[in-house]
Amino acid sequence: MKKKAFPVESSGGTEKVYKKRSQFTSAMRRYRKSKLAVLGLIMVIFLVLIALSADLLADYETDAIRQNMSIRLEEPNAEHIFGTDQYGRDVFARVVHGARISLLGGIGSNIFAVIIGLIIGSIAGYFGGKLDNVLMRLMDILMALPFSILAIAIVAGLGTGLDKTIIALGIASVAPFVRLIRASILSIKDQEYIEAAKSCGTSNFRIIYKHIIPNVMGPLIVQLTQNVGRNIISLAALSFIGLGVQAPMPEWGTMLSEGKQVLRFSPYLVTIPGIAIVITVMAFNLVGDGLRDAFDPRLKN
Amino acid sequence: MAYLQYIFKRIGAMIPVIIGISFILFSILVLTPGDPARTILGEMAPEEDVIALREEMGFNDPLFIRYFRYVRDALHGDFGKSYTSGQPVVKEMADRMATTLLLATGSLVYVILLGVPIGILAAVKQYSLSDIATNIITFILTAMPSFWLGLLCMLLFGLKLRWLPATGSETILHFIMPCIVLSGPNMAAQLRMTRSSMLEVIRQDYMRTARSKGVSERRIIFQHGLRNAMIPILTMLGINLTSVIGTAFVVEQTFAMAGLGSLLITGVKAKDIPIVMAIVLFIACCICIINLIVDLLYAVVDPRIRAQIQKK
Numbered sequence: 001m002k003k004k005a006f007p008v009e010s011s012g013g014t015e016k017v018y019k020k021r022s023q024f025t026s027a028m029r030r031y032r033k034s035k036l037a038v039l040g041l042i043m044v045i046f047l048v049l050i051a052l053s054a055d056l057l058a059d060y061e062t063d064a065i066r067q068n069m070s071i072r073l074e075e076p077n078a079e080h081i082f083g084t085d086q087y088g089r090d091v092f093a094r095v096v097h098g099a100r101i102s103l104l105g106g107i108g109s110n111i112f113a114v115i116i117g118l119i120i121g122s123i124a125g126y127f128g129g130k131l132d133n134v135l136m137r138l139m140d141i142l143m144a145l146p147f148s149i150l151a152i153a154i155v156a157g158l159g160t161g162l163d164k165t166i167i168a169l170g171i172a173s174v175a176p177f178v179r180l181i182r183a184s185i186l187s188i189k190d191q192e193y194i195e196a197a198k199s200c201g202t203s204n205f206r207i208i209y210k211h212i213i214p215n216v217m218g219p220l221i222v223q224l225t226q227n228v229g230r231n232i233i234s235l236a237a238l239s240f241i242g243l244g245v246q247a248p249m250p251e252w253g254t255m256l257s258e259g260k261q262v263l264r265f266s267p268y269l270v271t272i273p274g275i276a277i278v279i280t281v282m283a284f285n286l287v288g289d290g291l292r293d294a295f296d297p298r299l300k301n
Numbered sequence: 302m303a304y305l306q307y308i309f310k311r312i313g314a315m316i317p318v319i320i321g322i323s324f325i326l327f328s329i330l331v332l333t334p335g336d337p338a339r340t341i342l343g344e345m346a347p348e349e350d351v352i353a354l355r356e357e358m359g360f361n362d363p364l365f366i367r368y369f370r371y372v373r374d375a376l377h378g379d380f381g382k383s384y385t386s387g388q389p390v391v392k393e394m395a396d397r398m399a400t401t402l403l404l405a406t407g408s409l410v411y412v413i414l415l416g417v418p419i420g421i422l423a424a425v426k427q428y429s430l431s432d433i434a435t436n437i438i439t440f441i442l443t444a445m446p447s448f449w450l451g452l453l454c455m456l457l458f459g460l461k462l463r464w465l466p467a468t469g470s471e472t473i474l475h476f477i478m479p480c481i482v483l484s485g486p487n488m489a490a491q492l493r494m495t496r497s498s499m500l501e502v503i504r505q506d507y508m509r510t511a512r513s514k515g516v517s518e519r520r521i522i523f524q525h526g527l528r529n530a531m532i533p534i535l536t537m538l539g540i541n542l543t544s545v546i547g548t549a550f551v552v553e554q555t556f557a558m559a560g561l562g563s564l565l566i567t568g569v570k571a572k573d574i575p576i577v578m579a580i581v582l583f584i585a586c587c588i589c590i591i592n593l594i595v596d597l598l599y600a601v602v603d604p605r606i607r608a609q610i611q612k613k
Contacts (some may be wrong), residue, residue, distance in 0.1 A: 277449065
């Protein structure tokens, strides 16, 4: 039981810790073998760097938000490499700051869903009984609606805006996480090492947190990355129809809906943000597929 | 008889789900901020009128009473009146139903006609050039938001080439582009699933046996292969039809079509509770029915499942 006192590398009593780690490293080794997955990871890192350094690339207030009617609808040129929109705002600045919003929305909504999913899933799976039944029926109800309809229904209640849209997308993503976590817990719950932990008087919370959750991490990360792309598209779709992020915030979907008004004469206002969405979603899908194959090679076809 | 029993049992199982959805949705809409009486009368109406209307419509009653009143009326076919237009919700929906149903069916036809055959072809000729090409195209389609694809098509075919009308939903020509756009990501998913399901089957021993017996290649693929790969393909078709219905609203909005989806969007914007409730419940019912049909189709394509149902 003095597992913690040993460093991971040492032998003997820390076999379990060592084994778990090797499982993770072997998954990473498999991941590195796939060129597409590595490409996806490089793209994601690149996008994250852009999002983090958005303020260095272009100033939010002056370039992305403030209207400047004297330079409206300029085609891409040396000064404005992606051109300007109908309010004279630099499209490059808006796309770069939009990356921040999209990544925040796509990843944030999923992290929100994972946290809620971990809480509900571990309660349902670990304690079982009536509570489990009630919670799982609730998840069945959530899963009976398509993802986007569920999100739009929650937006109908909460209202629009970045924070509310992220919460709506997060709640709409919860049910599969709950199922995943509950199923993993049910399969682990009766293993001997959990029983051993119980017999030592470990508290329920500690068992869930220390012994169960690390075992669920693999499938959880896979599901999370696979969801990110979908949630980025949904965030853009909700903003596009006016129910998500509101103008003048430079969300890619909002930019597309503004670009649609001048589609005939300034098509670059529609193509550029769209390409940004496609590249971002592709990057996350590549990473998601790569992680799935790495964690569960049997699924690969 | 076993089938009828099975169907009734399944419909019986649908009822709690629909009740659950309606209650959760109703609570979300009623408990969040917003004043329906104000929505009905408009911003300019005097405060006394708003208070009077609130009392008259029972907006001050507790949640449960309002919910039971809603369910009672709904069971009598009365889904209330739209807060914004004052029209009965059923009438508003009936006017727009055809557009959405046509859009969804059209997309499903594309999904079946393109997704399934190309998927089979890609599996049969695995690692060929055409397989790699379809892989790349499906990958791009999966990452493409349908509304952006819609805008690009609108730009190319509607505004530049002028082959098809860019927006609206008046004639059948108006539906060609939206249906393709809506089916895009779903077709990609269908194709992927068909391909992997066929690949699974093609490796089986009985395929080799059939080949060694001298069965024609065509018969091997369709009779021995496809029939055994049908279950995942059908499952995916059900999921895709669900997703087509679930994402139709974005495409309707993109192409300015007067369908249920655009009604839902205006309803959500104005917090028009009867409209949002009725449309979401309608979609939920559609999806329950689709799932039931898919389960019944399993029994049609797979004798093992048929036997299971009959045994019960």
